[in-house]
Amino acid sequence: MKDSNSHRPGFATRAIHDGQHPDPLTGAVNVPIYLSSTYAQEEIGKHKGYEYSRVSNPTRDALETNLASLEGGTSAHVFSSGMAAIMAMITMLRSGDHVLCGENVYGGTPRLFNQIVTRYGIEFSYVDTSDPENVRRAIRPATKLVHIETPTNPIMTLSDIRAIANVCHEHGVELAVDNTFMSPYFQRPIEFGADIVMHSTTKFLNGHSDGLGGVLIGTRPEHKENFAFVQKCTGGILSPFECWLVLRGVKTLAVRMRQHDSSGRRIAEYLAGHSKVKKVYYPGLPLHPQYELAKRQMCGFGALISFETGSLENANAMLRHVKVCTLGESLGGVETLISHPATMTHAAIGAEARAKLGITDGLVRISVGIEDVDDLLADLDQALAQI
Secondary structure, three states: OOOHHHOOOOHHHHHHHOOOOOOOOOOOOOOOOOOOOEOOOOEOOEOOOOOEOOOOOHHHHHHHHHHHHHHOOOEEEEEOOHHHHHHHHHOOOOOOOEEEEEOOOOOHHHHHHHHOHHHHOOEEEEEOOOOHHHHHHHOOOOEEEEEEEOOOOOOOOOOOHHHHHHHHHHOOOEEEEEOOOOHHHHOOHHHHOOOEEEEEOOOOOOOOOOOOOEEEEEOOHHHHHHHHHHHHHHOOEOOHHHHHHHHHHHOOHHHHHHHHHHHHHHHHHHHHOOOOOOEEEOOOOOOOOOHHHHHHHOOOOOOEEEEEOOOHHHHHHHHOOOOOOEEOOOOOOOOOEEEOOOOOOOHHHOHHHHHHHOOOOOEEEEEOOOOOHHHHHHHHHHHHOOO
16 A cells, blocks of 8 residues: 555645645634744743844745745745845855856846946856757856746747756756746756756746745755855845735645636737737747747746737837736736837847847737636737737
8 A cells, every 4th residue: 555645745735735834823824924023032042943034034934945845946045036036146156157148038137147246257148048059068167057047038939958957067067047937837947957946936926916026946955055144144035924925826826827828828829820910939839949848848838928010119009009918017917917028128138139139129028817818819809900
């Protein structure tokens, strides 16, 4: 007879229960929001595991336990934003080190690297990580970290996580993967060899567009030690209330992602057949050049779709008329968000860099929410009719 203790609960069960035990004092099924900045100590050197909330907090501990479980890591550390998480990761490095980054990542990432971190003697270079050989050729003796985002924002190009991890490990380099677009429900990079996984918890993990945050999930003891030390020293931590918001959001992550994916597929198919749409970028379409890779390393295609309207005038004509979709930055909320990458998420990288990456003035990105999909289709139909 199989030992029942050997059974590992499924994803949705872990999302609801891991790190979220009923409160022992009251039996409350939700983790309390511990707003205390400090904790009473019984005597010198004797306390109940908490001394000061910059260092550790019970609500934060619950969230970090939960997110480490969902990504399959050994530890997780949450920060005040996704960019704060990336900066915490960079603190592992020192002057003279080299970082290899995907050339098509969220625009704030190269802005941080190029305009701030380079001041401290850390060098960055950027390659098309859709071909693992580009990574192999660009690694140097001083390379300590490769950072990729897959799918990329907003062109939805995939990188083969396992192949890149193999290249990195051959050279003693760590691989970090920004998994914000897929969430751990659809993609778990650690299973393919990634060393560190990063998320903007603001997006799908929270899921309700009501709190900023970021997380680093590590796989080694030194990750736990380093990231906890950064939290303690810099104080860029996620507040107890926003930790609670993410804990609340994660409980419905599985059902939300299934709906995001179902509606995303229908909308991508609709856009691909629309006469006023020039091109659609969505890994769930068989015409996507990396469709087979998407099926291998993702168990769903998600909510993010980009499509080409042909010009800034066409994009603006459409975006002025959306009614159910909300024109705004960000993604991953229950509401459908539609944006213009050239003037929003990727404005900071400049026109030349955007042109190289294929981010035209006519490109529109949509993060499909969980509204009735027929209402979303009708809204897009009437908005596209304005072109």
